[in-house]
Amino acid sequence: MSTRRRAPRPRLHTLRTYLRTLRTYLRRARTRLRRTRTRRLRRVLAALLVLFLTACAGLVVAYRMTGIPDPHPETVSQSTVFVDAEGDYLGRRGPVDRQDISLKQVPRHVQDAVIAAENRSFRTDSGVAPTAILRAAIATVTGGERQGGSTITQQYVKNALLTPEQSLSRKAREALIAVKLDRTRTKDDILEGYLNTVYFGRGAAGVESAARNYFGLGAKELTVSQGAALAAIVNLPSYYERAGADAKVTGTLERRWVWVLDAMAASGAISERERTDARFPAFRFYPPGNTDGGRQYLIDAASAEAADRLGITEDQLARGGYKVHTTFDLGLQDETAELVRDRTPADAKGARLHTAVVATVPGDGAVRVLYGGADYAHQPFNDAVDGAVEAGTATEPFTYAGIRLGEPLTGLPKEAAPTPMRLNSAYATVAAGGTYATPYTVTKITRGGRTVHTAHPKTRTAMDEKEVAVVTELIHGSLGPDAPYAPGTAVKPVATGVEAGAAFLPVTSHAAGAGSGPGARTVWQSVYSPRLALTVALFAERGGKPARVAGLTGEYPPAEHAALEAGEVWRLAGSPGTEGPAAEALPRDGAKGRTGPGLEPTAGP
Secondary structure, three states, X not given: OOOOOOOOOOOHHHHHHHHHHHHHHHHHHHHHHHHHHHHHHHHHHHHHHHHHHHHHHHHHHHHHHOOOOOOOHHHHOOOEEEEOOOOOEEEEXXXXXXXXXXXXXXXXXXXXXXXXXXXXXXXXXXXXXXXXHHHHHHHHHHOOOOOOOOOHHHHHHHHHHOOOOOOHHHHHHHHHHHHHHHHHOOHHHHHHHHHHHOEOOOOEEOHHHHHHHHHOOOHHHOOHHHHHHHHHHOOOHHHHOOOOOOHHHHHHHHHHHHHHHHHHHHHOOOOHHHHHHOOOOOOOOOOOOOOOOOHHXXXXXXHHHHHHHHOOOHHHHHOOOEEEEEOOOHHHHHHHHHHHHHHOOOOEOOEXXXXXXXXXXXXXXXXXXXXXXOOOOXXXXXXXXXXXXXXXXXXXXXXXXXXXXXXXXXXXXXXOOOOHHHHHHHHHHHHOOOXXXXXXXXXXXXXXXXXXXXXXXXXXXXXXXXXXXXXXXHHHHOOOOOOOOOOOOOEEOOEEEEEEOOEEEXXXXXXXXXXXXXXXXEEEEEEEEOOEEEEEEEEEEEOOEEEOOOOOOOOOOHHHHHHHHHHHHHHHOOOOOOOOHHHHHOOEEOOOOEEOOXXXXXOOO
């Protein structure tokens, strides 16, 4: 009988041994993995630390090697500004409309407005805004929209010291220079540089030019509202430059202006009352009108004189950032230009009528009016200063036997074609009792708020009292106002006057010319009192050659045309020396309401 064998049962202790072995293996594997991961993590951390230290060392080296560059030429160039006798803006010369001023000349509320609009942490930051740099870097790498938000220090570096290139390397250099600038210069120095270079639109670089272009003021005269408006413009100057002329632009700017003022009030830069009282300012119209063309004659004359006084060239003057204070009465100058334009008929048969007007202060020489042409763009030649006008009988009162003129009038009687300025000086000498005053157009020149030149009238005796009396009587008409007047004069001279306290202020008018009747070639009209000497000259040219004035003065004969024109300018000037009843006695042009300075027109020129 056979016996059946059973399969052996797995031993329990063998399975347990297997599981224990597996656990041991896994534990060892985890330990090895943990050790490997720790080593790798340590290696990564070490690599990062080395990279960080290298970057720091690189930054330190880059910082030490980075110098603060000189401003590029565009930010160094300035313009020279010309103002009239009252300080009103006349015009400028120079490649860039910019003038440097010290921070002391910028009101504190204007400084605070710019800080509120552009960089509220300016007074405390290190010169850079890390978040702005990061945004700019991401935008550059991804090709996104340009990012702003730079600090005022960074903006100054970008505007004045670097190019506007958009790249990571330039942005990094900008940050390094900004930090170095912040550590080596005061916040006031940086803010001053920024305010003198930042662009405000309307062609104006710097706060001084911006104040003039937007409000017709100097920076030191800006109100809280005006300062906030300029600060609001910095964000988008090319868009906001039409403020005041474009309703949509003006509305957008006003909302940003409110935001700036609110920020100023919140920071304590202005009081709650100042914030409440603030009103959105009015702007000068933009673009400017066409009235500036005739002013270039004035700027030409003042520029040449200012350069001569400083001993530099006119180009150096234009780029030097000067402020030239002139003698001109801009209001009277513009009114004279408008009057001449209205009274000058259109060209006839190819001939062109020229009018030159000069007004100076007797005994001083200050030039108040210098009208040398209607359009500088078409005729840069100044008729009043450089135009040689046929004298005719205009110099006859100075040729009387026995009259001895002193310098610089000695040669006047022999001059066939003096300039209007030259002849005006002679009559101004008579008005001043024989004292000749050299005509001048510049009273003072300043630069950066410092006076570099002050003018002083240059006078000398050119006629004694007896000679002045003889010339005066000759101008009146031989030896008295009722005697026959000198042959060749176009208008019978009449003297008027009025008691002014203890002084008698005579107003004398003298008309003269070259040629007579239909052949009149030139006409002169001189009116003067001790307060003002006015000369008007009419002459004509056809094809660059002298032509007859007759037939070119419209409804009035040439002499009467000149007399009425001179009379109106005299009244525009306030009728100096013709107050009271004497002024009322002056004849008027009934048809047009215009007046003449005590003149009695006659039929012939």
